[in-house]
Amino acid sequence: MTPPRRSGGAGRRHRARKARGASAVGRRFEVEVGPIAHGGHCVARVSTGAAAESLVVFVRHALPGEQVVVEVTEGTEGDKFWRGDAVEVIRPSPDRVAAPCAFAGPGRCGGCDFQHVELAAQRRLKAAVVREQLRRLAGLDVDLEVEHVPNPLVEVVAQQPSPDQGLRWRTRQRYLTLPDGRRGMRKHRSHDVIAVDECLLEAPRGPSYDVRGRSFEVADRGFWQVHPGAPETLVDAVLEALRPQPGESALDLYAGVGLFSRFLLEAVGPEGRVAAVEGDPTASALSERNCPRLQATAGDVAAVLREGLDPVWDAADLVVLDPPRAGAKRGVVEQVVARSPRAVAYVACDPAALARDVAIFAENGYSLSTLRAFDLFPMTHHVECVALLEKRR
Structure with a gap:
């Protein structure tokens, strides 16, 4: 089976959609986050003022039930949906945790979807x-x-039973090389590369x-x-x-x-x-x-x-x-x-x-x-x- 492509790696990028109207990128809305959707994001709705009906926004870095400020990262007027990031959390979910990786979050490495989610809750979201x-x-x-x-690799290296942290499991990892020689990974759905000192998913061997x-x-x-x-x-x-x-x-x-x-x-x-x-x-x-x-x-x-x-x-x-x-x-x-x-x-x-x-x-x-x-x-x-x-x- 072909392994999943990680947005943070060097895989093929998405194809840009043809703009239907003025760009909505950068606009912010306060929303209540709806259910999880396939693809690592949650569903929310915003009122754009352009029509009576609300518009769907697929929001990353959020959790169902949260109250957040979402910033649009992709979309134009006339689109059927937009994409966005939760850039401020007003009312957090009890399943929210601090991301273990310093490079995870809005505008950062696109390789992980759920670092802000407690591990058991991640599995509940996937099951849903x-x-x-x-x-x-x-x-x-x-x-x-x-x-x-x-x-098993984590336990072998530690030489003792290791708690389940959801890290250090990726036995094959690819990085991009920045002009200054540093390692990097791509932002989500982007060609932009950010410097990454260390990926916490990379296995010890x-x-x-x-x-x-x-x-x-x-x-x-x-x-x-x-x-x-x-x-x-x-x-x-x-x-x-x-x-x-x-x-x-x-x-x-x-x-x-x-x-x-x-x-x-x-x-x-x-x-x-x-x-x-x-x-x-x-x-x-x-x-x-x-x-x-x-x-x-x-x-x-x-x-x-x-x-x-x-x-x-x-x-x-x-x-x-x-x-x-x-x-x-x-x-x-x-x-x-x-x-x-x-x-x-x-x-x-x-x-x-x-x-x-x-x-x-x-x-x-x-x-x-x-x-x-x-x-x-x-x-x-x-x-x-x-x-x-x-x-x-």
């Missing part, structure tokens, strides 16, 4: 977003908690490629989960959901270097079989080295499912889906259900894409049986989910 997306896009009401994932006592080979810049507890947590969740049996067949889609394939092969045994499909040729080649007996194919997942697999894979007992943030989408989902698996484990880092695809599965006779969510990206709005979809009887 997942529930809202499934309700809105899939018509489902789910009971969900976002689970804490231990960070790089990733380990050992999972459940098995070693994996990964390319220097190839994908691997950035939270040190993520690979084992996700493998455990997928295997618990699917309960693969000896002799079964399994498809691992968007397979990367074979993280799930390795353990699926062990579970189905010598009488079973596993095929992996991955878009990156280097990762696909490494998956064959990491997973003896794996049938690996490099290529676009939808195209390979449509025409690139041996006919023996026209049916499969199990499927693992671990797509990038955009999700699997209809073409892949329909190719999956055409193979009539008894169970599908869907690993998702975007709740909106997951909810959309769950709805497509439902159209094709598959129901959401279980859903778990994991806090693999503390201090940010990102959350990882593992959904089990099973054929309706």
Whole structure:
């Protein structure tokens, strides 16, 4: 799965929208903050004086129920919504805390969304977003908690149990270089770079490629989960959901270097079989080295499912889906259900894409049986989910 882009890093910037009217940037309003929304901001409404109806502003650095002064950071007259920062807190939420990082906050580094939020409350907000997306896009009401994932690297370095602080989990970190040689990170939705002495999310050392006592080979810049507890947590969740049996067949889609394939092969045994499909040729080649007996194919997942697999894979007992943030989408989902698996484990880092695809599965006779969510990206709005979809009887 493609890791979430951090606004504070060196990733691709957003595309500027065409202005509809005079700029609203810099205008300030006192508002009562509404519910959390997908993307790391809350919903508020302001009266602009231009019309009888109020206008939605997506506010960062705020919490539901707070009274704040919001400063517009993006928007023009005639837009359907604006974006803004809470630059003054008049009535704080009991869940508000002082940000541990000196570079977090309005106008500063854009890498974190929730440093002003107590850690347990961050997880409640993420759970609310997942529930809202499934309700809105899939018509489902789910009971969900976002689970804490231990960070073994922090405890190893400290040589003692460490309290959960939501820091030091990012085993791969990118900085920009300022003209004077200092390190920097971008502001939120901006090309502007600010100097950053230290990122508190950066782990004390790089990733380990050992999972459940098995070693994996990964390319220097190839994908691997950035939270040190993520690979084992996700493998455990997928295997618990699917309960693969000896002799079964399994498809691992968007397979990367074979993280799930390795353990699926062990579970189905010598009488079973596993095929992996991955878009990156280097990762696909490494998956064959990491997973003896794996049938690996490099290529676009939808195209390979449509025409690139041996006919023996026209049916499969199990499927693992671990797509990038955009999700699997209809073409892949329909190719999956055409193979009539008894169970599908869907690993998702975007709740909106997951909810959309769950709805497509439902159209094709598959129901959401279980859903778990994991806090693999503390201090940010990102959350990882593992959904089990099973054929309706």
